[in-house]
Amino acid sequence: MDKLLEIRLASTQELDPKKTFECGQCFRWEDDGSGVYRGVVRGHAAQVETQGDDVILRGGGDAALWHDYFDLSNNYSAANTQFCARGGYLADCTSAGAGIRILRQERWETLCSFIISQCNNIPRIKKIILTLCRLYGEPISDGLFAFPSAERIASLSEAKLEPLRSGYRAAYILSAAREVSSGSVDLDALSACGRDEAVAKLLEMSGVGKKVANCVALYGLNHMSGFPIDTWMKRALRENFPPNFDPDTLGEFAGLAQQYIFYYARSGGARNERI
DNA sequence: GTCCAGGTTTTTA
DNA sequence: TAAAAACATGGA
Numbered sequence: 001m002d003k004l005l006e007i008r009l010a011s012t013q014e015l016d017p018k019k020t021f022e023c024g025q026c027f028r029w030e031d032d033g034s035g036v037y038r039g040v041v042r043g044h045a046a047q048v049e050t051q052g053d054d055v056i057l058r059g060g061g062d063a064a065l066w067h068d069y070f071d072l073s074n075n076y077s078a079a080n081t082q083f084c085a086r087g088g089y090l091a092d093c094t095s096a097g098a099g100i101r102i103l104r105q106e107r108w109e110t111l112c113s114f115i116i117s118q119c120n121n122i123p124r125i126k127k128i129i130l131t132l133c134r135l136y137g138e139p140i141s142d143g144l145f146a147f148p149s150a151e152r153i154a155s156l157s158e159a160k161l162e163p164l165r166s167g168y169r170a171a172y173i174l175s176a177a178r179e180v181s182s183g184s185v186d187l188d189a190l191s192a193c194g195r196d197e198a199v200a201k202l203l204e205m206s207g208v209g210k211k212v213a214n215c216v217a218l219y220g221l222n223h224m225s226g227f228p229i230d231t232w233m234k235r236a237l238r239e240n241f242p243p244n245f246d247p248d249t250l251g252e253f254a255g256l257a258q259q260y261i262f263y264y265a266r267s268g269g270a271r272n273e274r275i
Numbered sequence: 276g277t278c279c280a281g282g283t284t285t286t287t288a
Numbered sequence: 289t290a291a292a293a294a295c296a297t298g299g300a
């Protein structure tokens with residue numbers, strides 16, 4: 001591991017590593033068993049752990065990379081206050097989820113990962129992504145691999161993806177890789193434009209529906225109002241929000257609220273407390 | 276053997 | 289327009 005860098009990322013109040021890495025938004029950070037998380041971001045390996053009230057990162061890359069990745073230029077406290085002010089269920093979700101950061105993940109990796117995620121469980125999603133990286137990603141060190149580029153995957157045949165055991169998603173992965181590497185889908189442009197335009201463009205891709213498109217917008221394209229609705233969110237919304245609730249009423253940080261709700265629902269939070 | 280997993284697409288009524 | 293069914297796979 002290119003362990004050149006050692007920085008304090010934030011306070012544990014601002015950044016809870018466990019919640020952030022295990023709330024379902026990313027698939028390449030693992031607890032080594034002692035609360036130290038190891039992961040690879042944009043080709044740089046790192047480990048993150050808490051020391052007292054501080055969260056420390058050691059690894060490659062530079063401070064600017066990690067500052068960006070952990071979205072540290074955004075202060076979440078105003079949004080948290082606003083969510084708590086609504087009271088009831090959303091306040092509970094916010095209290096439970098405080099410390100989660102919305103990670104600004106690499107665009108192509110996010111698109112590819114959430115295509116894989118559809119109708120799949122998290123352990124298997126992680127396994128498929130790990131195999132993909134091991135087979136076709138650039139080696140870093142210590143048996144770690146970068147996420148393979150869209151160009152690399154676009155050069156493969158469908159048969160080369162068979163070892164992933166990703167099932168029917170393989171065709172979607174290849175199709176997306178070709179569209180991204182050819183430039184027919186420009187993820188940088190979709191990050192620079194508005195959320196609705198980005199989601200609309202993503203929806204044109206085969207294997208990308210509303211849920212995946214919103215995941216990509218939120219986690220990969222820096223559209224904080226992205227609001228993916230999966231089976232957990234559907235149930236949480238149905239049981240705790242008014243019918244026809246419009247997530248956009250939660251404001252520009254709606255995606256953060258979504259993450260709190262998702263985390264709370266998955267961790268067995270109470271239900272039927274209408275806001 | 277059955278059911279489900281951070282869905283999407285295709286088919287059918 | 290809406291509801292089924294199909295799509296691959298593996299773990300519970």
